[in-house]
Amino acid sequence: MGSCHDEGTDPDELAATDAETIALVGAPNVGKSAVFNRLAGEEVDVSNYPGTTVSATVGEFEGSQLVDAPGAYGISSFSEEERITREVVLDADLAINVIDATQLERDLFLTHQLLDMGVPTVVALNVMDEVRRDGDEIDVDALEAELGVPVVPTVAVDGEGIDELCDAIDRARAPEETPVEQWFDELPDVDASRRESVLVLEGDQPTLDRITSSEVLADGGVAEVELPSLRDEIYEHRRERVDATVEAVHSTGESGRNLTDAVDDLLLNPVTGTPLALLGVGLIYLFIGDLIAQRLVDFLEAEVIGGYYVPWITAVVESVVPASGVYEPLHFILLNDNLGLLTVTVQYLFGVLLPLVVAFYLVIGALEDSGLLPRLAVLTDRGMSRIGLNGRAVIPMIVGLGCVTMAVISTRIAGSRRERLISTALLGLAVPCSAQLGIILGLLAALGLGWWFAYLAVILLVFGIVGMFLDRTLPGDSQGLVTELPRIRRPHAGNVLQKTVTRAKGFLAEAIPLFAVTAVLISVMDYLGYLASLVRGLRPATVVLGLPAEFGQVLVLGLVRRDFAAAGMTDLALTTPQIFVGLVVITLFVPCVLAMAMIVKERDLKSGLLMWFGSWAVALLVGSVLAAVVSLL
Amino acid sequence: MKCPTCEYELDPLEHEKCPRCGSLLSCSALDCGSCDACAGSFASLGRGLFSRSKDD
Numbered sequence: 001m002g003s004c005h006d007e008g009t010d011p012d013e014l015a016a017t018d019a020e021t022i023a024l025v026g027a028p029n030v031g032k033s034a035v036f037n038r039l040a041g042e043e044v045d046v047s048n049y050p051g052t053t054v055s056a057t058v059g060e061f062e063g064s065q066l067v068d069a070p071g072a073y074g075i076s077s078f079s080e081e082e083r084i085t086r087e088v089v090l091d092a093d094l095a096i097n098v099i100d101a102t103q104l105e106r107d108l109f110l111t112h113q114l115l116d117m118g119v120p121t122v123v124a125l126n127v128m129d130e131v132r133r134d135g136d137e138i139d140v141d142a143l144e145a146e147l148g149v150p151v152v153p154t155v156a157v158d159g160e161g162i163d164e165l166c167d168a169i170d171r172a173r174a175p176e177e178t179p180v181e182q183w184f185d186e187l188p189d190v191d192a193s194r195r196e197s198v199l200v201l202e203g204d205q206p207t208l209d210r211i212t213s214s215e216v217l218a219d220g221g222v223a224e225v226e227l228p229s230l231r232d233e234i235y236e237h238r239r240e241r242v243d244a245t246v247e248a249v250h251s252t253g254e255s256g257r258n259l260t261d262a263v264d265d266l267l268l269n270p271v272t273g274t275p276l277a278l279l280g281v282g283l284i285y286l287f288i289g290d291l292i293a294q295r296l297v298d299f300l301e302a303e304v305i306g307g308y309y310v311p312w313i314t315a316v317v318e319s320v321v322p323a324s325g326v327y328e329p330l331h332f333i334l335l336n337d338n339l340g341l342l343t344v345t346v347q348y349l350f351g352v353l354l355p356l357v358v359a360f361y362l363v364i365g366a367l368e369d370s371g372l373l374p375r376l377a378v379l380t381d382r383g384m385s386r387i388g389l390n391g392r393a394v395i396p397m398i399v400g401l402g403c404v405t406m407a408v409i410s411t412r413i414a415g416s417r418r419e420r421l422i423s424t425a426l427l428g429l430a431v432p433c434s435a436q437l438g439i440i441l442g443l444l445a446a447l448g449l450g451w452w453f454a455y456l457a458v459i460l461l462v463f464g465i466v467g468m469f470l471d472r473t474l475p476g477d478s479q480g481l482v483t484e485l486p487r488i489r490r491p492h493a494g495n496v497l498q499k500t501v502t503r504a505k506g507f508l509a510e511a512i513p514l515f516a517v518t519a520v521l522i523s524v525m526d527y528l529g530y531l532a533s534l535v536r537g538l539r540p541a542t543v544v545l546g547l548p549a550e551f552g553q554v555l556v557l558g559l560v561r562r563d564f565a566a567a568g569m570t571d572l573a574l575t576t577p578q579i580f581v582g583l584v585v586i587t588l589f590v591p592c593v594l595a596m597a598m599i600v601k602e603r604d605l606k607s608g609l610l611m612w613f614g615s616w617a618v619a620l621l622v623g624s625v626l627a628a629v630v631s632l633l
Numbered sequence: 634m635k636c637p638t639c640e641y642e643l644d645p646l647e648h649e650k651c652p653r654c655g656s657l658l659s660c661s662a663l664d665c666g667s668c669d670a671c672a673g674s675f676a677s678l679g680r681g682l683f684s685r686s687k688d689d
Contacts, residue, residue: 027639073641106639106654109653109655235653236652
């Protein structure tokens with residue numbers, strides 16, 4: 001139950017055929033991605049905050065192409081997400097409109113708009129569990145009669161109602177007539193479908209351009225057509241119809257304020273919310289820094305990998321590959337103590353990185369599902385406004401604590417180009433990814449809580465100073481916080497685990513080949529003596545940082561991935577202040593190669609290069625100042 | 634101003650709630666930073682008092 005996916009055609013192959021296209025549309029954070037996962041059997045991230053889907057995702061559902069459109073409150077062109085959704089809807093054969101049953105007044109606007117446009121639709125009335133919990137009632141039959149299309153109650157994250165939704169897709173339809181027809185006389189003289197006509201009447205310029213660009217005049221130009229300005233009139237009329245529908249189908253229970261509302265008030269009040277947020281950070285530290293990094297990693301590294309795996313693989317390789325003659329280089333690459341492909345590399349990946357990354361994904365997944373992240377946005381809005389951002393930018397920052405590469409994509413939710421640039425620069429500079437942070441937490445746990453707070457203070461200080469610098473130097477103004485607060489929910493264990501497994505698989509798929517290539521390259525350089533030269537070349541930097549020459553090798557690893565650098569630090573014999581300085585430096589060091597590629601893609605090459613060289617400069621500058629300070633201790 | 638929920642551009646003087654997403658546009662639901670309905674501090678004070686007394 002709960003999934004009607006039938007393993008079948010590849011979505012790319014479907015796109016090339018005349019397969020039916022089903023658009024999955026709805027407001028942000030209503031559960032579209034959860035429905036998509038159930039229908040297409042794929043694993044799109046599902047989170048309890050708006051903006052999880054910032055581009056359309058394509059999957060396959062029973063021979064049709066299923067397109068998960070970005071969240072939108074209406075079909076129009078007010079934002080990039082809406083523009084993508086508009087194109088998806090205009091080209092779709094039918095739509096599954098996912099609506100939040102606790103937000104009928106908000107979400108039925110889009111439903112009525114789809115029906116006005118004549119898009120065959122089936123409605124998934126999602127989050128019904130919360131309606132029941134609130135003691136509210138929705139008359140589904142009455143809603144179906146009001147809208148004239150199938151309505152299926154669902155709880156997508158649990159799979160409830162998904163089979164019924166699959167059955168209803170064949171019955172998707174739209175009313176033959178629409179009240180918007182009363183304005184059709186006002187349409188310019190263009191050849192438009194009903195969908196396009198409605199959007200043109202609502203003043204959607206890109207839709208008008210789409211129509212007129214195909215009408216080439218005799219002189220080769222395109223027709224200049226005036227756009228009607230009936231948007232307010234049509235929207236007001238539709239709003240009245242939505243209110244009437246809600247009035248007819250929805251009845252409110254007598255539950256009053258509940259515990260969730262009380263918790264919400266505490267979280268949003270700076271006086272109580274800030275200590276609660278700090279308490280949350282402390283608990284995360286105890287879980288990852290102590291339980292996972294100190295106990296599980298130690299056990300895996302020393303007992304399992306060091307005690308059983310490394311002696312076994314060493315014996316196997318030595319029985320096959322001699323340590324002398326022509327095989328000597330291969331033997332060295334596979335088994336050397338520095339970064340042997342089958343020894344230290346495996347130990348780093350599976351003994352250190354994987355448990356920490358999985359633990360962090362679990363924490364981030366639970367935070368995302370609970371709806372706490374947007375509340376953190378509200379709480380941090382005032383502070384973020386000092387560095388040219390608003391509270392929404394805290395979401396890419398927290399996503400960045402999972403993976404900076406993904407977070408660079410999610411900076412799209414930060415209003416303007418200026419805010420995206422500032423967010424990206426801060427992500428690349430001062431936000432460690434989960435893999436790196438896990439190891440950093442582990443190393444800091446061994447130093448003590450004082451060093452942990454000192455580390456946090458330095459990183460936040462650099463974050464603030466660089467943010468203020470960018471805010472004062474970049475042209476333009478910042479926008480205020482505009483965000484919607486989803487309900488606080490108990491995280492669904494299944495969803496959190498699924499996300500963790502998906503992300504961990506993604507991490508391994510990316511890290512294993514990259515780590516293997518890096519290990520081979522570094523081992524070859526080591527064998528030929530080039531590594532020593534490169535590390536010697538970095539000696540002036542390590543001297544300024546008060547660190548041993550071997551730290552140069554950590555920096556070389558950091559050029560590929562920052563977590564490799566962090567993992568490399570676990571093997572160095574350093575004093576407590578040196579570990580502290582080293583951790584700050586590798587945190588502020590250049591973004592990993594994949595994050596750099598994403599930065600160049602999302603911003604531009606010039607910005608990417610500035611960020612890369614800027615990271616070198618800031619990391620070395622801050623590190624050298626810290627080295628001077630800790631030497632006084 | 635832009636609706637705080639759906640970012641629909643609207644005139645707060647003409648609407649009690651956003652025509653698109655239905656969000657309430659009273660002074661209790663909005664802060665002055667996201668609304669440009671009032672010409673000055675006195676207008677803001679008067680509107681705030683009126684709006685809050687109406688909501689209560």
